[in-house]
Amino acid sequence: MTSPAPRTAPRSAPPAAALPDAPPYGRGSLSGLLPAVAASLGVDTAGDPADAPAAEPALDLPAAPRTCLVLVDGMGELAVDERSGHAPALRRWRADAGAAVLSCGFPSTTATSMGLLGTGLAPGGHGLVGYEVLDPDRDALLNELAWDPAVDPRRWQPRTTWFQRVAAAGVDVTRVAPPHFDGSGLTEAALRGGRFVGTPERLDARTGAGVDALAAAARAGRPALTYVYWGRLDATGHAHGVGSWEWTQELERVDAALADLARRLPRGTLLVVTADHGMVDVGPGARVDVAREPELRAGVRHVGGEPRVTQLYCEPGAAPRVAARWRERLGDRALVLERAEAVAAGWFGDVEERVAPRIGDVLVVAASEFAVVDSARMRPEALRLVGQHGALTDAERLVPLLAVQV
Template structure:
């Protein structure tokens, strides 16, 4: 069985094009974005285009003048580690190597967290993610580069993997981060400035999309982005992925004795997109068929080889990325999510808003142009 991705419009933008779009605008070249003296990339983590349209009344500044064509498509899997890295390198996950939330380090036979586990899991960001970032490319072309974010992220391994080349500037609130980013762009002509806003994603995970807390976070982001960009500064607002609510009754829990555990050594990925790693010498095709039968109607199940051949992780997949992709790839359908009920840590089962799979709510993100980029 091969998986057919939901079709995207022929001219649809991919998040992998953002880096080149921004650099071309700085160089005055014709492209998706108009030329600008400086550019600001605003990432609203977790804000899908569908959710934004559905709550336009709570984001009047953000949605002003935005049409249905102002959309881009995220990569697979639709998770922050993979998608944000694709935005900031211009490469698909199969190329930059961050192919999921939690993946197997086969040399050490242990799962590693590609978002927050760099230090605890002993991952070297420069080795694990060697692709040049958009900031390194900008600096090589004599453009200043800045990243504005929360202070706690300043020295993290994920920051070193994705933001290297940029000078990190910490600011507390969304309004402060946007204001600092705009000021840096104004003070440093020719600069590339990145501004990260994770509040919507955090509220969605904890409380769900459309919850009072999620709406409040969206309104806070909208207020922050009501600030007018400096003259001749182009601003692109987008996201790494969208989000979908998964109520508890849609959980697929694999408890002790479930046949899907047979031959399985590790289960990584995340609840809506599992990387399943098998024991040595197991008949992988038999395990794939067992998962398909047991998960019928709940997930698409592919071998890792088929997932790569289908192009899910991009047109080109490096040997390192191949080693991190599961022997099975399990993609949740609808608003299902899969959990290992035998694991010691069950905290993830309290998460409401989720992402990682291929639903339109997860794949479609806004592509909003402001300032010198406005059309």
């Protein structure tokens, strides 16, 4: 890590008008995608049952008896646009009328986005409000990707998912992902419903399982929704950076696999491709290590969130002092807000009472090439990650939405 940057003059919280706009929740948002898919399959999307409120579709999709929804983790819209010459299928589909750009939510991170996708709710409703967040019942951090067996995912996120709703309407729902996702905390919280098919970590095996599920439904004359997840593009970006040749090479593999998938799907199937977030590269000299700056830990019980959106859980009454201290230290590299300010800005959407304590008392949101790390508790390989996400920049929150009828 580099030595601390020069101190800057103290600054107060920015006025609301200076804050980045809240992500849209509903039309134009990842939260509206499964409602749009459900409507295209002929499923009633009204807000019944009571725990699964109506959601505004992200856009109008054409009617189809079967849909294959592919989510490519970490495939941001701006990065795809910059590398369009390496992705001819994606380039062609992005030029079609069925293409759009969606926003994920805040933070722009996988757990939060899976909550958006699966429930159709904003983060303040589904409760998956970051990578590592406070479990108020235990006063301990919960990693919402790795999870913790002490936390019941169905209590953490009790709302009916769209996979459950679509399956209850008589649609064959199949989810295709790595085997260890089956029954995981995040899957049970956000993406439960239908049957699960685990495949080897090969993209052809993943897409092949999706084709098989849809072909079986077509032979039986049944409507079907198959969801396929691919995570290696995200892992490559974290390890090497979204600006690396390795990321470009993996994008080429994804593009070729999607083109092959489109050729193999049963006729009449709607292929929908999207992502959960984008990514930016953060060099080693653009990081602050809280383990080396004890003054930043003063008044803080837990340092959660992630490097681009750090969530600080403070001692009672300490949040204003903590926020002021972090603003002074970081200057214009980050927005430092107390929870009430971020909620009032609409970044989490409508925040339910049960969810509010999971959000940090103080949020440190990167506003430039910048990240916060903690070498006292982060694994060495995590400290070396180049690609990062979580904040509100377009590179992190905008994702493609491609709809192709085959």
